[in-house]
Amino acid sequence: MSQESAPLKTRDRILAKSLAMFNTQGEPNVTTNHIADELEISPGNLYYHFRNKDDIIEQLFARFEERIGEALLVPEGRTPNLEDIWLQMHLVFECIWDYRFVYRDLVDLLTRSRKLKMHFSRILKRAHESISQVCTELVKSGAMLASQREIEAVAQNIVVLTTFWLNFQQIKPVTGSKQDVDIGRGIYQVMVLLAPYLKAAERAHLNKLADQYLNPPM
Amino acid sequence: MSQESAPLKTRDRILAKSLAMFNTQGEPNVTTNHIADELEISPGNLYYHFRNKDDIIEQLFARFEERIGEALLVPEGRTPNLEDIWLQMHLVFECIWDYRFVYRDLVDLLTRSRKLKMHFSRILKRAHESISQVCTELVKSGAMLASQREIEAVAQNIVVLTTFWLNFQQIKPVTGSKQDVDIGRGIYQVMVLLAPYLKAAERAHLNKLADQYLNPPM
């Protein structure tokens, strides 16, 4: 019943390796044979543990869904400050990064599976609601100034930007040296969407945070 | 030498049908055999006109590149007003719509072809520059108030939003009735990015335009 943390069971090794390969090579370019090869097991063995490739994808997606669900929880009880938002965005981006294969070929993936599409829709909906809720609280607390209509539009833009930021990073013109994907930059771009609606003090505060983040002291 | 506009040559029929099928079904899900079937020609015939599937894709991409290039030209001579920007965004979105297969599986497509990746990077770069230029002119003309840093960040966000808007529309939770993709909504969301930096008069003007667009008089 309990998960011994001895060497990973084959089933879990398959999931872990699949995730790694999907992320680096893109799900459409990774076959069940490739996965088996990498693990040095037989294709037959892989199919003993999973009905088919889609089954593997669904299991991975389920883990992703659970993790992003936690990241999207808006902490109850007190009005979030900018650092809270920053942290939360970080959790969200890290989750997306860890399951980036989902986002890489998102349309194709969701078109192929009604089930995944429904679940992903739900995630988007929750993300939108989380953002709206945070904004509404910021307005109530006086840190932000925005109409309901503005909040809805901004929330939408934040969702789009967050969903596709990694894709954008990957197809972007190579602007010189550091080509590794930059989550911090993604958060910064999200904050830019929020900034114009913050009141002066908070806006200044945000700029300071942004400077720290874009030019880390280390 | 000259293009007679009689019934389309087979080569052009292949391109047109491929584009239509790629757009509706997604490029990865359309095989050369499917295309030939739809056209009621033989696969061999198709391969007489094109070296391979990638060749077809490249030809289509070239047409796309030319068209979006025109859409991205910033009209010289006078400072653009909001209507100009609206119109230009419309041209861009319509072009993206007509070649949406490029965007649907963008990362996969560009990963598979260095050439396409380079060309697409150039498009993104030009788009970013166009937007920056327009913003800079708006600031100079007094319609807009933004620092250089803000302009750069906003331009980036507009590029991301425009690039992925159609994808987002497609994976979005079905919110009831009209499920057809809505370019007007995309433009609106772009304008939302610009609005906070406009001065009061222009902002009011923009809101009026937005109302018209979101609730068309017809």
Add this chain to the structure above:
DNA sequence: GTCTATATAGGGATAGAC
């Protein structure tokens, strides 16, 4: 649980007749 061997299907692409 794991392997070997294999069935099946489909996509990309070419040869050669017409």
Add this chain to the structure above:
DNA sequence: GTCTATCCCTATATAGAC
């Protein structure tokens, strides 16, 4: 230019031995 026929290859998936 177009067709028929076909080849090659790879991917998914299964059967049955161990």
